[in-house]
Amino acid sequence: MRARIAVNGYGTIGKRVADAVARQPDLELVGVAKTRPSFEAQTAQARGIPIFVADGANVDPFRSAGIPVAGRTSDLLNAADLVVDCAPEKIGKENAVKYKEAGKPAIFQGGEKAEVAEVSFNALANFDAARGRQRVRVVSCNTTGLARAASVLRSAYGVEEWEATMVRRAGDPAETDRGPIDGILPTFPIPSHHGADVRSIFPDLTIATAAVVVPTTLMHVHVNRVRLARPPATVAEVLDRFRATPRFHIFRAWEHVDGTPQVMEYGRDRSPSGRPDVMENVLWEQGIRLEGRDLHFFQAIHQESIVVPENIDAIRAMLGLAPDAATSIARTDEALGIPRPAK
Numbered sequence: 001m002r003a004r005i006a007v008n009g010y011g012t013i014g015k016r017v018a019d020a021v022a023r024q025p026d027l028e029l030v031g032v033a034k035t036r037p038s039f040e041a042q043t044a045q046a047r048g049i050p051i052f053v054a055d056g057a058n059v060d061p062f063r064s065a066g067i068p069v070a071g072r073t074s075d076l077l078n079a080a081d082l083v084v085d086c087a088p089e090k091i092g093k094e095n096a097v098k099y100k101e102a103g104k105p106a107i108f109q110g111g112e113k114a115e116v117a118e119v120s121f122n123a124l125a126n127f128d129a130a131r132g133r134q135r136v137r138v139v140s141c142n143t144t145g146l147a148r149a150a151s152v153l154r155s156a157y158g159v160e161e162w163e164a165t166m167v168r169r170a171g172d173p174a175e176t177d178r179g180p181i182d183g184i185l186p187t188f189p190i191p192s193h194h195g196a197d198v199r200s201i202f203p204d205l206t207i208a209t210a211a212v213v214v215p216t217t218l219m220h221v222h223v224n225r226v227r228l229a230r231p232p233a234t235v236a237e238v239l240d241r242f243r244a245t246p247r248f249h250i251f252r253a254w255e256h257v258d259g260t261p262q263v264m265e266y267g268r269d270r271s272p273s274g275r276p277d278v279m280e281n282v283l284w285e286q287g288i289r290l291e292g293r294d295l296h297f298f299q300a301i302h303q304e305s306i307v308v309p310e311n312i313d314a315i316r317a318m319l320g321l322a323p324d325a326a327t328s329i330a331r332t333d334e335a336l337g338i339p340r341p342a343k
């Protein structure tokens with residue numbers, strides 16, 4: 001029998017997680033909860049996804065819009081084995097009370113503080129830590145990107161210290177109230193909170209991060225300097241290691257990917273999940289350099305989608321649906337159309 005999954009909150013992350021759940025052979029999407037009707041509710045309806053109305057929200061606007069309502073969030077929770085909370089940041093903490101009352105395991109997103117859950121999660125880094133847990137937090141987009149890269153570099157070469165500067169998108173494409181539309185905004189204070197968030201997964205990692213916000217809506221770019229304990233002989237070795245790891249994509253120079261616009265265009269062309277998403281960490285062959293023990297590299301992160309496969313793996317870890325991380329990751333990625341790593 002497939003595990004029954006509810007998604008509470010159907011915005012940027014929620015709609016992607018819901019679609020991803022629906023594509024997994026061992027999971028069933030029992031429905032999504034929304035606070036108000038929108039074009040997204042209409043799309044969900046067209047896809048045959050049952051729509052529940054958040055407890056406390058008004059059902060009438062759904063009825064007027066002609067969108068059938070399957071019940072309230074409490075009904076959705078009753079019908080599910082696990083709920084993935086995709087409500088706006090800080091709301092997940094409020095929702096946690098309802099999940100506990102309903103006795104349902106829950107996954108939270110990176111907009112919540114680490115304390116909302118027993119474990120902060122990344123599939124490559126700590127899949128087993130989420131086994132059998134009741135409350136797990138999938139870390140934010142930037143933290144997921146850093147944690148994936150840290151998983152690779154720590155196990156292969158050891159990491160003595162990490163410095164990362166994050167060039168962050170100003171808002172998601174639909175967030176018309178976010179800015180700046182001109183200018184570069186340093187994020188205060190230094191260091192930014194991202195380093196501490198990475199330590200919610202790797203408590204012993206020495207990492208300092210800083211961030212600036214720029215007027216773009218798709219992707220963050222990280223500028224990394226990582227001091228390795230046991231550096232490899234060549235940078236080609238590092239690239240091969242990233243290539244052999246799930247959820248990394250390395251562009252070659254001849255592919256002429258100048259920056260994030262081409263990365264997203266590649267995503268639109270390839271369209272792995274039915275959405276033009278790029279769920280991998282994206283690196284450039286010409287954007288990585290080894291200088292003594294210091295590895296310098298850029299990586300780009302599609303903020304809307306990188307956490308989606310991690311949510312699926314978190315479900316499997318919590319419900320015991322896969323024997324290990326590698327099995328779950330392979331199953332998730334195949335269902336989502338994420339290319340397999342090189343052998």
Ligand code: NAD
Nearest residue numbers: 008009010011012013086087088089109110111112141303
């Ligand atoms: P969003 O605003 O796009 O979507 C949130 C949805 O939840 C909206 O549809 C909203 O109407 C609905 N909602 C509001 N109150 C609710 C309630 N009480 N119960 C249920 N649903 C409610 O937000 P998002 O960008 O999808 O972010 C969701 C979470 O994912 C946040 O924790 C965020 O920090 C995290 N996250 C976001 C991104 C990103 O780039 N957007 C990346 C990684 C993680």
